[in-house]
Amino acid sequence: MPATRERSQHNFYGNIAGRTNDPSVRGNHGRGIEKSFLFFQLGCPSPLDCLALYLPRLDDIRYRGSEKNRQSGGPI
Amino acid sequence: MDVEMQIPTEGAKELDLFMPVWTPGSYLVREYSRNIIKIEAEDSEGRDLDIVKTGKNRWHLDSGDGETVSVRYRLFCREINVRANWVESDFAVINGAPTFLSVVDDFQRPYVVTVELPEGWERTCSPLDPAGAKDRYLAPDYDTLVDSPLVAGSPQVDRFEVDGVSHFLVTLGGGDVWDNPRAARNVQHLVEAQRDFWGHLPYEKPYYFFNLLTGSRGGLEHRQSLVMTADRWYSKNRGGIRSWLSLVSHEFFHVWNGKRLRPVELGPFEYEHENYCPSLWVVEGITSYYQHVLLARAGYNTNDQYLGALSGSIAGTQRTPGRLVQSLSESSFDAWIKAYRRDENSVNALFSYYSGGAVAGFLIDAEIQRVSSGKASLDDVLREAYRRFSGEHGYTESEFISLASEVAGENLGPWFNRLVRQPGDFDYQPALDWFGLEFEKPKSSTNSGFFPVPEEPVDNPKGWLGASTSGSGGIVTVTSVPSNTPAAAAGLCVDDEIIAIDRSRVDEKQLKRIVGLLGPGKEVEVLVSRRGLLRTLKVTLGEEPRETWRLRFRSDMSDEQKARVGKWLGSDGGNQMN
Structure with a gap:
């Protein structure tokens, strides 16, 4: 194994809901400072939600328009 | 896309949040926070918390006494490229920087990301570590979180x-x-x-x-x-697969050159401001050089096909007046405001650290081989640079240049200064001589056989304006006016509509034809419409540059030169294709 290989990633499963003071976690800057996990939840919307997200943007563009469209005064 | 983040307060009564304004690898402030449609916060008991916008990409909230606060926001995701987000009916492409907020001055912590998929979507794919459940991932720190795109769908x-x-x-x-x-x-x-x-x-x-x-x-x-x-x-x-593989080759080369072997300026990243770096010619230029070299060595390019790719970069360089005013090092540093913000004058003001850097890579490789009598090459410099600089620190531009000198066994500092730190023309001859290459002889630029004019000799050279144009519906519009051309000398401007040459109405095809026929040295009147007002410009036509910058192997290559090419590009295969 070449020396330049990265260290193996640790298995965090058992620690997932808690905190880590593992100094090898780069977020700890190697100092072993205990940091809590920050949790994200991403909700990809359903197709209907997606549509709802998209339409307001179109309206927005139509209403305000790009610089060019504002000059011409027409919808895109 | 809806995002919910649960932030441990760790006793803090107030929190400041930020969103990156750019993403590493793409050097432009993109203002990702403009895609946040709505943001709100609540404490662990479900009580609303005030969240106040304090900057274009920052928010402040009073976090109360709870151990956690929740922040929810909705993102507009309709930009399908490598650095933004896209969500549609059956798949999503999610990048880190345009998605994840974090805590100002306290963002280097572990993160857990869970994706809730709509019905019918099969899976997510992410380079992050799985976290014990389907579509749940762990990032050990913010850099890894931001550096880990995610694809969802089927x-x-x-x-x-x-x-x-x-x-x-x-x-x-x-x-x-x-x-x-x-x-x-x-x-x-x-x-x-x-x-x-x-x-x-x-x-x-x-x-x-x-x-x-x-x-x-x-x-x-x-x-x-x-x-x-x-x-x-x-x-x-x-050809298509080869083109696709050249893109793969470029990006995968960054596994080493760029992501692990990196300039000091590119890590740790500052996500809220520009990160200025003079060495993108190493990160991107040398990568652009090797993306084709390694395709040749892998057997996907014949040597002639490789020379075609290199010739294209050289031609692009030589046809860019910007090389005479901007060095590769300056181009790297100013990527944020020039390379990523091109305009109609970029051809005159910008020297691409991609294509120009690829040509520089070729010249560096040849020079190191030449001065070391073939004992070393740029390959060796990169491998040694990786060994020394791929750790926490990275390299400065000067350290990279010094290392190249060290590997070559000769001080190349002044040579590098001319190559990458000063604008100007490259000297190709030493590299061509090393490998036994030459530029193809210029092709004749005449009107012969093009449009016979009885009273003129058939080998009359073609006239040339030097401007780039686009044509639509018979209207010819100027799109670029490179400096040092007849068009620039006459004051032709981008967006001018060219209506007539010497009182003859022209469309795009006729413009090229008539200018060619009139020949170099001829003074002509060019009628243009500039912002709706007609004006006549007097233009003295030039002669179209004949150089193609197309490289070829010399017919009298020595055995030594053939051996060098063999070492450089591998056996002349080109048949590798699974």
Whole structure:
């Protein structure tokens, strides 16, 4: 194994809901400072939600328009 | 896309949040926070918390006494490229920087990301560590979180192994056209070739190739993945596959050059401001050089095909007056305001650290070989640079140049200063002599056989304006006016509509034809419409430059030169194609 290989990633499963003071976690800057996990939840919307997200943007563009469209005064 | 973040307060009564304004690898402030439609916060008891915007990408909230606060926001996701987000009816492409807020001055912490998929979506793919549940991932720190794109939906996924490490080619948009298993076999061969170049794969975790077949062409490197956009029809012939592989080759080379071997300025990243770096000519230029060299060594390019790619970069360089006013080092530093913000004058003010850097890579490689009498090459510099600088610190531009001198066994500092730190023309001759190359002789630029004019000699050279134009519906519009051309000398401007030459009405085809026939040295009147007002410009036509900058092997190559080319590009194959 070449020396330049990265260290193996640790298995965090058992620690997932808690905190880590593992100094090898780069977020700890190697100092072993205990940091809590920050949790994200991403909700990809359903197709209907997606549509709802998209339409307001179109309206927005139509209403305000790009610089060019504002000059011409027409919808895109 | 809806995002909910649960932030541990760790006793803090107030929190300041930020969103990155750019993403590493793409050097432009993109103001990702403009895509946040609505943001709100509540404490652990479900009580609303005031969240106040304090800057274009910052928010402040009083977090109360709870151990956690929740922040929810909705993101507009309709930009399908390698650095933004896209969500539609059956798939999503999610990048880190345009998605994840964090806590100001306290963002380097572990993160857990869970994706809730709509019904019918099969899976997510991410280079992040799995976190014990489907579609749940762990990032050990913010840099890794931001550096880890995620694809959701039902992509085509093909897996292969190199050195016991799994690699996944994850393709969206292939339709019935794209042959993903075949593409994966070719990527595997390329990965092995690059592994051989560097001597090892620098990772043990799975690596992901995210292949978005949108029709456009682009790529962005990450430590454990790459994202590229391409054309699904590339799959249909050898030239297309070769073109697609050259993109893979470029982005995968960044596994080493860029993501692990990096300039000091590119890590740790400052996500809220520009990160200025003079060495993008190393990161991107030398990578652009090797993307084609390694395709040749892997057997995908014949030597002539390789020379074609290099010739294209040289021609681009020589036809860019910007090379005379901006050095590669300056181009790197100013990427934020010039290379990524091109305008109609970029051809005169900008020297691309990509194509110009690729040509510089070729010249550096040849020079190191030349001064070391073939004992060393740029290959050796990169491998030694990786050994020394791929740790926490990175390299300065001067350290990289010093290392090149050290490997070459001669002080190349002044030579490098002229090459990358001063604007001006490159000196190609030493490199051409080293490899036994020459530029093809200029082709004649005459009107012979083009449009016979009885009273003129048939070999009269063609006239030339030097401006670039576009034509539509018979209207000719100037799109670019390079400096040092007849068009620039006469004051022709971008967006001028060219109506007539010497009182003859022209469309785009006629313009080229008539200017050619009138010949160099002829003073003509060019009628233009500029912002709706007619004006006449007097232009003295020049002679079209004849150089093609097309490289070829000299017919009298010595055995030594042939041996050098063999070492440089490998055996002249070009038949590798799975």
